[in-house]
Amino acid sequence: MKIDPRHLEILAAIVENGGLTEGAEALGKSQPSVSRTLAQLESRIGTALFKPGRRPLQPTELGEALAEQGRMVRKANLASSDIVSRFKAGHAGLVRVAGTPIFMDGVISGIIARFQAQVPDVRVEQSYGYAETLIEKLRNETLDMAIVPLRRDKVPRDLLFQPILPGLNVVACREGHPLTRRKLLTPQDIEEFPWIAPPVDSPLYRDLKRALANIGAENYRISFSGGSLASVINVLTGSDSLTVLPYSVVFTMKAQSAIEALSLEIGHPDRMLGVLASSTPHDNPAAQRFRAFVVAQFEALAHRIVQHQKDRIWR
Incomplete structure (x- = not known):
């Protein structure tokens, strides 16, 4: 009945x-x-x-x-x-976000933790990838947003790109590295030490090659390559190696990872880190709430970075 x-x-x-x-x-x-x-x-x-x-x-x-x-x-x-x-209201649901490994592990993971402390019933599904792959996932709707570095002229017309941080790379090393005690750094100083290279298919690998050329370092040697951010940090803090990292990653991880940036101008990439999403609105309030939270967090991070840089002299 x-x-x-x-x-x-x-x-x-x-x-x-x-x-x-x-x-x-x-x-x-x-x-x-x-x-x-x-x-x-x-x-x-x-x-x-x-x-x-x-x-x-x-x-x-x-x-x-x-x-x-x-x-x-x-x-x-x-x-x-x-x-x-x-x-x-965006207080529950699923958010599928992806981005380049260095930024996702170095900065975005912490933002996700702070977001879920405020909105615990939203599930965040994180994955990794570079712009070309993630653009296709956005188009076939298997991803809600991608956090990637892009040049403005490389943004696909069918997607929306919201810049959140300008490109700014630095030479990173462990705290107490011999180069941190030198007032003036020369290419010869840099060449004394081995380098850690990011994965060869990453934008950061191209940045490393360009940075070495910009500072005139010709006789450099790479001692470690292709690892995750965690392995790069472990090698960096346990040796006298150098690497190129986004300053936002070094700034965010400095307290917990005992790394710092050398005061050496290496030239910055002509791209912006931003949130890439479909231009067609989708009914996913949780994704919209998370996107707004990410943007706000990066606004605060950019402000802290500017304040910190006022106390440094960049050559």
């Missing part, structure tokens, strides 16, 4: 409030409509649900059992309404 769950919810209100009029008031309905619903339910079941002649109304054993089911229906309806509200 199929019973309309709305009828069970109305029955529960009648039982809880002790009468048809009281139940109707609790539901915001008219007494005649509630009375008709009760009559329909009793006709459907084939038996009375309240003991005759009792005031206030007293449910039969079957009436009480069905009223309990009505309470469960009401509870489920309230829970469902709450779920819908939370999804629409």
Whole structure:
């Protein structure tokens, strides 16, 4: 037998409030409509649900059992309404975000942690990739956003790109590295030490080659290459090696990783780190909330970087 769950919810209100009029008031309905619903339910079941002649109304054993089911229906309806509200407000849902490994591990992972501290019911699904691959994922809607460095003239016309940080690379080393004690650095100074190279297919690898050319370092040697950010940091802090990293990564990780940037101008890439997303709006409020949070976090980071740079002299 199929019973309309709305009828069970109305029955529960009648039982809880002790009468048809009281139940109707609790539901915001008219007494005649509630009375008709009760009559329909009793006709459907084939038996009375309240003991005759009792005031206030007293449910039969079957009436009480069905009223309990009505309470469960009401509870489920309230829970469902709450779920819908939370999804629409971006307080629940799934966000699929990807980006270049260095930025994702060095900066974005911390932003994700802070976001989920505020919005714990949003699940963030993170992956890695470079611009060309991630652009295709955005187009086939298997990704909500990508955080990648791009030149403005390389932004696809069918996607939206919101810049969040200008390109700024530095030569990074461990704290207490011999070069940090030298006031003036020459290409010969740099060539004394081995280098850590990022993966060859990464934009940062091209930046490393360009930086070495800009500072006139010709006789350099690479001692480690292709690792994750964690392995690069481990090698960097455990040796006298040097590497090129985005300054935002060094700035963010300095306290926990004992690394610092040399005061050496190496030339900066002509691109911006930004959030790349589809130009067609998708109904994913959680992704919209996360995107706004990322932008705000980078605005704060850029401000802290500018303040920090005021205390440094870049050659």
